[in-house]
Amino acid sequence: MNRILLFLLLLLTSTPLARAQQVLPLDSVLRAVARANPALREYDYRSQAREAAVAGASSWEAPKLSAGYFMKPYRAPGGAEMAGERGMRMVSVEQMIPNPAKQRSRRAYLTGQAAVEQADQRSLYNQLRAQARERYFTQVILTRQLRVLDESQKLLEFLLKIAQARYPYNQSTLGSIYQAQARVAMHDNDHARLYGQLRGNTIALNTLMARDAAAALAVDTLLPEAAAGPDPDTTALAARRSDVRGLDERLQVLRLRQDVEANRRRPDFGIRYDHMNGIGPRPDQFSLMGMVTLPIAPWAAREYRANTAALGYEARAVQQQRASLLNEATGRIRALQSDLQTRREQVASFEKAVLPALRKNYQVTLLAYEQNTAQLPAVVEALETWLQMRLTYLDTQQQLLILRVRYDQELEQ
Numbered sequence: 001m002n003r004i005l006l007f008l009l010l011l012l013t014s015t016p017l018a019r020a021q022q023v024l025p026l027d028s029v030l031r032a033v034a035r036a037n038p039a040l041r042e043y044d045y046r047s048q049a050r051e052a053a054v055a056g057a058s059s060w061e062a063p064k065l066s067a068g069y070f071m072k073p074y075r076a077p078g079g080a081e082m083a084g085e086r087g088m089r090m091v092s093v094e095q096m097i098p099n100p101a102k103q104r105s106r107r108a109y110l111t112g113q114a115a116v117e118q119a120d121q122r123s124l125y126n127q128l129r130a131q132a133r134e135r136y137f138t139q140v141i142l143t144r145q146l147r148v149l150d151e152s153q154k155l156l157e158f159l160l161k162i163a164q165a166r167y168p169y170n171q172s173t174l175g176s177i178y179q180a181q182a183r184v185a186m187h188d189n190d191h192a193r194l195y196g197q198l199r200g201n202t203i204a205l206n207t208l209m210a211r212d213a214a215a216a217l218a219v220d221t222l223l224p225e226a227a228a229g230p231d232p233d234t235t236a237l238a239a240r241r242s243d244v245r246g247l248d249e250r251l252q253v254l255r256l257r258q259d260v261e262a263n264r265r266r267p268d269f270g271i272r273y274d275h276m277n278g279i280g281p282r283p284d285q286f287s288l289m290g291m292v293t294l295p296i297a298p299w300a301a302r303e304y305r306a307n308t309a310a311l312g313y314e315a316r317a318v319q320q321q322r323a324s325l326l327n328e329a330t331g332r333i334r335a336l337q338s339d340l341q342t343r344r345e346q347v348a349s350f351e352k353a354v355l356p357a358l359r360k361n362y363q364v365t366l367l368a369y370e371q372n373t374a375q376l377p378a379v380v381e382a383l384e385t386w387l388q389m390r391l392t393y394l395d396t397q398q399q400l401l402i403l404r405v406r407y408d409q410e411l412e413q
Contacts, residue, residue: 023218026136029209033132034125036210043121050114057107064094070276088276088285096270096291105263109256116253119246126242128208130409135205137401139219142198145394146191152387153187156180156380163376176376183380223397224404232333232411234326240412241329247322254315261311264304268293329410336407343400350393358386 034040072087160180166172203213238244270291277284295301365382368374 023220025220026133029132029136029205030129032209032211033128037128037208038210039128040121040125043117043124047114047117047121050110050117054107054110054114057110058103060098061096064092066092066094070274072279086279086282088278088282090274090276092272092274094270094272096268099263099266099268101266102260102263102268105256105259109253109260112249112253112256116246116249119242119249122242123246126409126412130405132205132208133405133408134402135201135208136219137223137405138201138398139198139205139217140221140223141394141398141401142194142201143219143221145391146194146198148387148390148394149187149191149194152383153184153191155383156184156187159376159379159383160184171372172376176380179377180380183384223401234330237329237333237411238322238326241325241410242412244322244325247318247325251315251318251322254311254318258308258311258315261304261307265295265301267295333407333410336403336410340400340403340407343396343403346396347393347400350389350396354389355386355393358382358389362386 068090070088070090160177163172163177163180167174167177202215202217205217206213206215232240270293272287272289272291274287274289275284276286295304362379362382362385365374365379369376369379
């Protein structure tokens with residue numbers, strides 16, 4: 001019987017051998033998400049499209065070319081034709097010259113739009129990185145829970161064999177054997193449930209990395225430290241968060257758009273050249289004219305003045321949105337710090353008091369069973385209580401890690 005106890009204790013303290021599958025660390029997962037996720041690549045092309053549009057900011061209006069008759073009479077008297085009143089053939093070229101200030105403001109506006117797309121991409125990457133971290137840590141916890149279940153099931157199966165061997169000698173009851181068999185079957189159900197969650201989580205993690213959804217994935221089961229830092233001030237928080245920087249870029253684009261509208265009050269210029277070839281004895285003639293637009297005319301200025309005022313109000317709205325975002329983020333960070341502290345205290349209680357006490361209770365009950373002073377149901381109950389508390393401990397660890405992921409997401413670290 002001492003050998004039985006020694007074997008059970010060896011099962012208890014042993015850890016399963018790692019599979020030969022290569023472990024994929026968290027930083028490799030995050031690099032794969034940044035490199036291959038199609039949602040991020042979409043913003044690359046959007047930014048390139050905005051940058052490509054900048055090249056057209058210096059373009060001019062297409063020239064106008066016209067040809068026809070000039071001052072050609074419908075029907076001229078014979079004497080008029082003899083006097084040269086037969087009209088003229090005319091070719092005309094016209095080119096409008098844009099105001100350079102308008103071109104500069106439009107170029108700056110288009111360049112600013114590319115910066116907005118880049119800021120949106122960084123904000124999306126922060127969200128995808130948080131999702132990948134959460135999925136990765138969930139994978140770690142599920143893997144460890146499956147190991148705990150496998151270990152407990154081996155212990156139960158061995159205890160069941162002992163009880164079946166003792167039954168012919170009236171050292172075990174039939175009811176206790178059936179109870180142990182039921183617990184083994186329940187472990188099978190729990191294992192199937194956790195393994196199904198593990199498969200679903202693997203698919204989600206592979207999808208974030210744009211890999212084959214059915215590809216196997218082994219994770220590093222070493223849990224990181226989940227400690228929160230001090231409260232960042234508003235300036236530091238605004239510098240960290242890409243969504244705040246995105247609003248700053250949008251605010252800058254609105255101001256650049258205001259410059260575009262304000263520069264519409266500046267005039268454009270044009271030049272026109274007409275060449276007229278006389279029909280009959282009339283000499284060739286030409287006309288050279290310069291042109292300038294007058295956008296300050298009241299009926300022309302009404303639109304860009306209204307647009308400038310509207311953009312000013314929209315800029316104020318973005319400023320308020322920025323302030324609201326920072327206020328809400330500060331509140332979430334403080335709430336997460338409080339939750340992190342609570343979860344850390346719970347984890348410490350599990351590690352220092354709850355789990356060691358339940359482990360000792362199981363060992364003492366097992367020793368009593370080995371000495372025939374306790375029955376199998378008591379051993380099974382002690383083992384099951386210890387198992388469930390270990391699973392609860394891992395669930396609490398998962399909640400702690402997810403809180404840390406959300407805390408890092410708020411600070412973008």
